[in-house]
Each structure stands twice: as C-alpha cells, then as structure tokens.
Amino acid sequence: MNSTKIIQGGMGLGVSDWRLARAVSLCDQLGVVSGTALDLIFVRRLQQGDPDGDMRRGLAAFPDAEMAQSILDQYFIPAGKKKDKPYASKAMVGHQPSLALQKLLVVANFVEVFLAKQGHDGLVGINFLHKIQTPIMPSLYGAMLAGVDVVIVGAGIPLQIPSIIDNLCRGEVAEFDLYVQGEEGSGGHKLIFDPAEVMGGACEALARPLFFPIVSSATLAMVMVKKCKGQVDGLIVEGPSAGGHNAPPRGKAVFNEEGEPVYGVRDEVNLEQIARLGLPFWLAGSYGKPEELQKALAAGAAGVQVGTIFAFCEESGLRGDIKSDVIKSCLQGRVQIKTDPVASPTGFPFKVISIAETLSEEEDYNKRKRMCDLGYLREAYELPDGSVGWRCRAEDPKNYVKSGGKLEDSVGKKCLCNGLMANIGLAQVRSDAYEELPLVTCGDDLEGIQRLSTMQDPCYTSADVIDFLLPVS
Numbered sequence: 001m002n003s004t005k006i007i008q009g010g011m012g013l014g015v016s017d018w019r020l021a022r023a024v025s026l027c028d029q030l031g032v033v034s035g036t037a038l039d040l041i042f043v044r045r046l047q048q049g050d051p052d053g054d055m056r057r058g059l060a061a062f063p064d065a066e067m068a069q070s071i072l073d074q075y076f077i078p079a080g081k082k083k084d085k086p087y088a089s090k091a092m093v094g095h096q097p098s099l100a101l102q103k104l105l106v107v108a109n110f111v112e113v114f115l116a117k118q119g120h121d122g123l124v125g126i127n128f129l130h131k132i133q134t135p136i137m138p139s140l141y142g143a144m145l146a147g148v149d150v151v152i153v154g155a156g157i158p159l160q161i162p163s164i165i166d167n168l169c170r171g172e173v174a175e176f177d178l179y180v181q182g183e184e185g186s187g188g189h190k191l192i193f194d195p196a197e198v199m200g201g202a203c204e205a206l207a208r209p210l211f212f213p214i215v216s217s218a219t220l221a222m223v224m225v226k227k228c229k230g231q232v233d234g235l236i237v238e239g240p241s242a243g244g245h246n247a248p249p250r251g252k253a254v255f256n257e258e259g260e261p262v263y264g265v266r267d268e269v270n271l272e273q274i275a276r277l278g279l280p281f282w283l284a285g286s287y288g289k290p291e292e293l294q295k296a297l298a299a300g301a302a303g304v305q306v307g308t309i310f311a312f313c314e315e316s317g318l319r320g321d322i323k324s325d326v327i328k329s330c331l332q333g334r335v336q337i338k339t340d341p342v343a344s345p346t347g348f349p350f351k352v353i354s355i356a357e358t359l360s361e362e363e364d365y366n367k368r369k370r371m372c373d374l375g376y377l378r379e380a381y382e383l384p385d386g387s388v389g390w391r392c393r394a395e396d397p398k399n400y401v402k403s404g405g406k407l408e409d410s411v412g413k414k415c416l417c418n419g420l421m422a423n424i425g426l427a428q429v430r431s432d433a434y435e436e437l438p439l440v441t442c443g444d445d446l447e448g449i450q451r452l453s454t455m456q457d458p459c460y461t462s463a464d465v466i467d468f469l470l471p472v473s
C-alpha cells in the first residue's frame, strides 16, 4: 500500500461507484467506492431493471443466498420501473434499524466492493462519512465480507471506527456511541450491530482492512493516532480546496464578498508534524496534477488523494450530460464554484458548481417543496423522555422548528440526499411529476480536466488520469 501514489478519493453518492474504483485498481492504484447511501443506490438500480445484470452478479456471490434472494424479490423490477413512476420508498436508517434494513446495508455494501474487486488482485477501498452515523456498522461489515482492503472515513472524528473494525473481523458484536444533540453526557445512546444476528449464525473471521481517517490538521491527526482504540494505518490530509464537504475554517468565521468562508494561515497543515507521526500519508485538495504529486512526494507524503479529475472521467457514476457540460464549461473557463457555508444539512461548508436547472440556481431551488424522505443527513436529538428523535435541517423548516431545531439553522439548506441521487441518474419522481434536480460538487482546481480534454474530445478515462499524474518510469 505504501507504494500506492494515487488514491482515487471516495465520492458520494455513487460518483465513485464500483466501475470507477475497479478501473483505478486495475491500474495498480487505490480505487475507492463511496459507501454512502449504498442501500438506496442498490435498490434503485434493481428497480431500474439492473440492465447489465451487475447487481444480480454481485448478489449471486453473497454468502447467504436466501438473504440475497429476499432482497431481489423485494426490489427487482425485470423490465425496469416506468420513467414517470416514483421509486419505491425505503425505510430511513435510524438508530435502531430493522433486521431487514441491516441486511440490505450489508448486502449492498458487499455487492459494491465485490464488483470493484472482480477480475484483478489490486486494492479496493471504501469511503464513509462519519457524520452519517447509523449505517456505518452494517455497511462496514458488508464491505469487509467482500474483502475490502482499506476503509477511509471523513467528515468527523472517527475515533471509534478502528475498534469496530476489529470486532467485526472477529465476528463479534460492535457498538457505536451515537452523537445526539442535547443529550446530557456522552455515550448514552448506543448503536449495536451483531453480525451473527444479521447473518443468522456464527461468523467467520475476516481479514482486517487498513484504516485511514481523513484529517484537516496536524492536531486532529495526532488525536486520531493517540486516542483511537485500535490501529490507524495511514492518513489522508485534506485541504479546503477539495471537492465535496470541507472542514470549516478554524477560529472566528470570516466570509468573502461571495459569502464563502475564508481560510487562513491557521488552516494550513503542518506537514512536518504529520510526517513525524510515522504513518504513510496522502495529500488531498488540488493535487490532481503531476507537479502537485511531485510536491507531495517531496514533502514526505506517500502520494495524493484525488477526486475532481476522476469525477468527470468516463467510468465515474455522474450523469453523462453533466460530465460533458462541466468539461466543456471548464475548457471555456466558465465554471463557477462556490464554497457554500450553509447548503449542506451537516453544517459543514460544501462546494457547489453553478449549473442551470440544478439546485445551485435560486429559482430552481425555490421550486422544490422542502421535505426529507431519504434522511441520511438527519441529526439525532434527545426527546424529553430520553429517547432519540431525528430531524433534517433541509426539511420543511416548520417541521424542523417543531422538533426543536433552530430556524436559523435551516436557512438555505439543500436536500443533498435527493440532489446527489439525481446526479447519478437515480432521481426520484414525485406524484405531482416533479423530478428531483441535481446538485453537483467539485474541487476548486480544474486545471487537470482542462489538460486532459478538448472541445472535440471531452472524454477521458481513469487510466488517462493515472498516466497523466504518474511520472514515466
């Protein structure tokens, strides 16, 4: 792994799907599938009729044939659902997911990793967002059943993950302390995952994947290394120019004229301190160019984690028309990217590309009736009787406030769950014929895309990206 110079960053939802990760792994670099919302992506692919048979190929390899069959029976529509009909709804993942939902999470994550690993012996990773707490344990277990090699976790401080991985390797019950707003003291609400209950019997020992947290400072890196119960095997050090969510700036919030958070010297990562921790590390955020890879290596990094340039390559899960529009706009120097401090229900800054007929545009955003039906970014809060409730900052503000949320926290929030599903061609259609609109993210640095594509030939593959980044040996 230490010789892997390029990690293709995990990109949710479904942008770094099994096809992209597999293509990268075939080039001897680390391909990473996004583990976010795979249960939902998987059942929608089945409802589309699974045209190439990939989902069914993955299901056929799942160790418990009965469990795989019951999921197929529940969701598969052989001819595909009609375009104007909604996808069947699926239970949201709360802190006590039903056994059926846990099974679905295990199977969906298994299938994605299994497909990414097929036909080669390269390494495959999976990426999770720590903020999305409830699906993490069954998802991890499914990925590990398929032999995932590396687990990468961002958007939070994933101190609990290594010990969960260790328990799951041994087929033992794992626990996760749920973060609940307003709870007195910590650790009062636990998520429990028992692999034997889900698999219906004793579980075999599984190989332990490596664990790499994503950090945005040397302080956080040190906390992870010193305080984790269990092993940290490497670090991804990500700066604020990266695509997707960014860590908020340190210190007092300052905004520029566009309303974007301003990052300063306090946000610069001390790489010497990181190197002193003695772990391999990869730098992320505007490293998608050969010169940047060389700079990273010179600073002692094992390599770079790159997202944006891979997001628009042929094998990524993004809709084809979105890819070619963005690439062409890039070549014409017309792309506008905003680090939006409020769009994401997580409260973290989120980068959004301005594209017509997507939620980035105010007029289109205002046309959408605010509601929450997918629920991955909901926050847990404590009810007066001590139980846990769930609310989303992007839902109808009236409901958000009714459940104790502050109105100001709901302002400008966008439904990332539905928007990101639309990005990959799995948009929900509502009963009033409204189709959910995309919301596209990417990093600040688009030069690599400009150097790899032309107006006549805007397409490039992940192998082109790797050839471009790696020095000729």
Ligand SMILES: Cc1cc2nc3c(=O)[nH]c(=O)nc-3n(C[C@H](O)[C@H](O)[C@H](O)COP(=O)(O)O)c2cc1C
Binding pocket: 008, 009, 010, 011, 012, 013, 015, 034, 036, 127, 128, 129, 153, 154, 155, 214, 238, 241, 242, 243, 244, 245, 284, 285, 286, 287, 288, 305, 306, 307, 308, 309, 311, 441, 442, 443, 444, 445
């Ligand atoms: C479309 C897109 C989606 C992303 N989604 C995630 C994600 O789900 N989890 C995560 O940890 N990072 C995510 N990222 C960040 C990438 O994994 C990677 O660290 C980052 O893109 C590197 O910087 P770059 O964009 O300048 O290449 C995303 C990036 C992009 C472009």
